[in-house]
Amino acid sequence: MNGRPIAVSAGAEGTVRFWKLPGFQPAAEPLNGTSAMFVELGDGPGVLTKGEYGARLWDLSTRKVVKRFLENTVFTLGDYGGVRALFASDGETVRVWNPATRALMRTLRTSGAYAMAVGRLRGRQILVAYEGEDSPLRIWDLASGRKIGREFYMDDEYATPEWMTIAEIGGRTLLLARSYLGIHQWDLAAQKDMGMLVSGNLESREDDNEDQEDYSTSALTTDRGRQVLALGQFTSDHQSLTKSVPASTFLWDPVRGRRLGTLKGHQGAVTALASGTLDGKPVLLSGSRDNTIRLWDVRARRQIGDPSPAGPIDGAEAAAFATIDGRPIVVTGEENGTVRTWDPATRRPAGKPMRGAPTSDLGGLTSLAATDLDGDPVAVIGRWPTDIRVWNLKTSTLLETLPVPSKPGDDGGLWQLVTVRQAAGPLVVATVGTAGGPRTFTWDLRTRRLTARFDLDPRGENWISDTLVSLVDGQAYVVAYNGGYRSHRLSRRVEIWDATGRRISAFTVSPLSGEKPDEEFQVYHMGRFGCRVAVLATSGSDSVRVLDPATGRDLTPPIDLGGEGSASARLLGVAEMGGHTIALTEVGVDDSRTSRVWDLTTRKPLSAPMKEVYWRAFAAGAPYLVSAGPEEQLLLWRLANAP
Template identity: 30%
Template sequence: MTDSKQHRGWIGKLFGGRRARPQRQAPARPAGEDPRAWARPEELVDLSSLPPHVAEDMVATAALIDEADRARERGDREQAEELLRGAVGSTVDPYRQLAEERLGTLLSENGEVEEAIALWLRAAEGPDPGLRQAVEVYLGSIPFADAGFLVRADPATMLTLLPRAWGPGRLGAAVYQASAHRHRDAPATVRRHLLALDAARYGDLDLAARIDAVPVPDEPAARRRVEWASGVQLGGCRWSTLGHPEGVSAVAAGPVTVDGRRVVVTGGDDGTVRLWDLATGEPAGEPLAEHTGRVLAVATADLDGHPLAVSAGTDKAVRIWDLATGEPVGAPMGEPAGPGSAYPHRLAAVATTVLDRRPVAVTGDFGGTVRVWDLAKGRRLRAPLATGTGAVEALATVSAGGGPVVVVGGSDGSATLWDLASGARAGERLAGSTTWPQTVAAVTGGAGPVVVTGDTTGMVRLWDPATGRQTAQAFAGPLGRVRTLAASTVDGRPVVLIGTGDGRVHRWDPDTERPVGDPLPGHGDTVTSVTTIEADGDTLVVSSGWDGTARLWDLATGAAAGTPLTGSGDPVYGTAAAVVDGRPLVVVAGNGGTARLWDPVGGAERDGLDHDADVHAVATTALDGRPVAVTGGTDGVVRIWDLGTGEDLHGPLSGHESGVTAVITTELEGRPVAVTADEDTVRLWDPASGAPLGLPIVLAPSAGAATAAEPEDELPPAIEMLATAVVDGRPVLAVGCEDGLVHLRDLTTRAPVGEPVRADGLTALTTARIEGRPVLLTGGHDGVVRTWDLTTRTPSGPDLVLPFPVGALAVTPTGRLVAGFGREVAVFGPADPA
């Protein structure tokens, strides 16, 4: 080894401006300290004071990094990579950290982002603060802009990266989180599709296209690509895990640690108490299974360093658990409060806080009254608070304005805040988008108090209680309603834990900064129908929803077209389109005894088609060029209308014994035919005369053939939807039932066509032709659109996985698929051949 002073000067030259006070004497190495950790690149080191192998490693690594920099300057990136790969094996942490940062940067520029991320994650744990800051900048932006990394990244790695997202990386992080509950454990093909769809939902069609272009192994034979989508249900969770076999009924997120990990505690309808790692969502120990009924409440505490949980359930037992050992530490305690106790009211919710230095309990009852009780003396404090929000569904307490405030979740869909000291309302009424009961949580973070609300729609909202303004939202329960909430803080920022009716536990880290992306607006509730219509040479999508509106979208771009139909406030069950006097007209089925007539281009409404009952099904056709509508009412009556004059041509047509659930029109032997269904039978009608055509079609309880007589104790499945197709030259009717079976019938002979198709959880169906073959497309409550070859009645092509349950499907003449899922509408291009 040469003189150590020469090496000091050489290393100093290598690190140039990063040298500080070069004249300072090199520090002495503390006895017993790891020699790899104290030698930092920004410090001048007396090599003679180091063990020879450490000094040699430092000099060799520095030389490799220096030569790699020179290689990059002269454009030899291959040699630079080779040199840096040698340098990352250094045992001297600061130099290894520098090599990892440099090699990661080089690889990311080459498009090898996955390996670059792995190197930067290691460098982020290194000793040099400047390098840690540099790689944090990379980690918060570069991964989220790389389509290939988003598709192929290990979910555990993404879980580490998501909190680092900043600036340009926030959109990609939001896209990844939007449907993470669906793609976290899914194959790469499903993840690619969902990520592309969610990028489109955020309005970034360029990112959607780049994601769609990512190659993955085992590419399916044909698939559909998203062209545009609305984005009213955006906002996702950091992790989502199946918590309990049945619904999650209670959750606690107090600052309790087990084996060095902060944990979440949940209770479920399965009678167990479970622990989850707050950071990862992984189980933390075995289920605690002493309850013999549903667990209704859980709470956590730290008692002299021992993490504890308290649980209560329908077995009327209150149990105490040592979370470190997973063992119960106390016998069931307490008896339910009865009429003679200090709490004589029928309680619906309870919370605790401190008021005037006294521990108090806050209770809410089914009459909407909140009371405050002195826990030490068991007596009521203050006058009762009449909330006016219906039954008290949930309570939470938080500190605001210098004193304790209780948040009341009401059965009317609102959350209200009350100052416990004065008994006065505090802040604004926090109203959700529905009148469903609210569950609530609250926490005080670095930015002050926040309130969290959730409801049966699956939406979770974050509120600023001072202004009553919603600041963030997430859809944590797309397949199950929000049943329970808890809120806490991590590093001063709010963290929300959510239990949903489908048995899942979710962690949501709400981002209260400005929203990302440019999503299209859409429906305020579940989409019930989609169809298309021609107007002025353009094809428009017509959608309707439970929010009582019908909307128009440009098929090509998704841009809003015209003014939405609003006004009734009642759900819209379906729509049908026609052209009347050269102008498009939409018939809207809903409650109120009227089918509404809407000019979608001009926005005007005409006099409706009056029924004696609610209209839940509608279809249109033409008789000798004259547009007509066929409507079905909940009273079982069918009517046929002239859309030009509004005249009731034929009706009421009787024959159905229960409400009409579906109506379609088709052609049979060259003439128009109307097909209507109630829960039990399908009937065919001649729209020209109003006469029934042949005998009704009756489905057997568990087979495809009709039976002469049904056993009284075995009812056939309820019919919910209809579609038609031509199979091998025969007109075929597809009848979708509540049991998930789609029965196929020859419309000419009424005979079954093979065995029924089983589409469990059936929620929507339509038919189309793909590559010249007739297919059936079914949508399910599981959010999957499946394709079936109607000739063979077998699955055909890859499934289309969507984030939410499928509510409506339609296929355009050009082969585009229009889907309504949850509150969203999206258009997918035709399936591409291999």
């Protein structure tokens, strides 16, 4: 672009980004899309993006869409008629387009083309098309539009090719195809199945074969005139949807079938690979679930420069806003307790990751809050069961671990914490599960001393199913409630306490019309809603209830979040911003759920529905709003009307 090399990336959160190489500085404003392919338009650069809107071919010089395609269209690039053509298949009909002129060059009627590769065989231009599940691959002569040679199959009826390419390797014209089984290869001239070049099937893996891996992406590159096959390793933690596991890119000699080297650095599965040249040298670009892109020197087997700016890599469980030297900073806490800071203006890390000493008996992060201590910004994080740590965000150093009193049998763990700003110094207020029921503790953050404690169930009635701690007008309040699903005479009971242990109110929330008394009831937030203090809750439907914290009565009609049928709603996070109550919501049935950012005050959604939002990080700091996105992504919003 503009005479400089760039990288194009796309993520599940729906953003296509452009990066200068090397260095990964932004090269252009992002576009919408979940996948992208660079396309040379002849007189300038172009990009093909895909998303819920279908597919669009963009002229990057003018930032205009020059051609549109239907949503399920399959694409590949290949030489045809002297140009680098764009092949587009709707399943059976393959159309060949000249990207420079947008002219249709060829129409090919096939028996099915759900994956494609274009190349040359004995001087003829050919297309290999995969016809679909339990169907063959066929070779088509692009000049005559006829099938040539015999059909051939994958090794397994469920092995769908996720990547195919035709290449001259070792003096033979080979088709390489990647499926969950590994890399298949066929000699197209000899019409011969060459078997598996690289195996990646977990079920058939031999214990003594260390070269067998799971692969999620692949690319062909060169090194000193010979072909090199790059394979991105797929890794995951089967106990967690969000936890990332380090992964590598393996370089293979496709002629001899042996591994040439390993490129290490990614902290999550390698999900995308692309090859190219930079300053005359072969390079690889790799994208990963750790939300970084890395540039590699293929010949030297080393990384070139730093990776691209990254998001959280281990499931950001919580988020907050802080201020460092007058600048707003996003603070995130990951499942493993790692704390990171981000500059929302540049979308880059604002400091070093903060990791505590590994402790085998510590569980996931439960809460995070930010405040100031003696003029320095600090983050207070809680990890299960009772680990509370205080980090200096300016120096990225651990200041202290707060002592949490416990007794034998106290296995409830740390539930939630908040920080309270006071003239004498900040306080930390937390709820902890104990053998006698939930208990609230308060610490003076300056002295690290425990200053107060009280039981939320002093009579031992075992009625509390959950608690939350909220800030209202700078004061901390604890809400204890029964979720309704526990068989108890105090079902749907709510009690509200201040941080000194004084009970403010107690009430029982009535079911909505048509709602069963034992429907699940959950409280998510207490704070300002417009000009009044309110408690936000859900009770088995797709609506949010706004309750009076003194009586439990509905202050407004329930807020419909747009679910269908028996859908239920959850609030993954709530924040107050500019007089508005903003929430990250989740609506659906069982595993079929979508998330969305809503302005509950105006009863309007602020984002499109999102799937695969596995965590609940959410925070506001004018004019920014940060929310969880699909997979490991953080979504940063700049609200136009924020103060």
